[in-house]
Amino acid sequence: MANIQERVATLASTIETEQAKLHGLEETKLAAQTEIEEMESRLVELQEELKNLNETLEEKNKIVDDVKRRTMRAAKVLDQALKDISIKVRSAS
16 A cells, blocks of 8 residues: 555656646747747848848849940940041041
């Protein structure tokens, strides 16, 4: 009988210990879930920022390409003007 009471006391103690561990694990799980939700929210924000940055980069690249085209056209016009001036100077000499 005493042996049974000891066994019951041991089991009751084990149950309390395991319940405390379970409670701690549930708190850890809840904290991890909260952290995951925060990280997911931040990830969405970062994705939106990245999208905006990519759009800005695309716009800036279009501007750079336009400036390059204009510069090339201006260089061609300038080269032609220099050739024309050179021809006029030679013919005037």
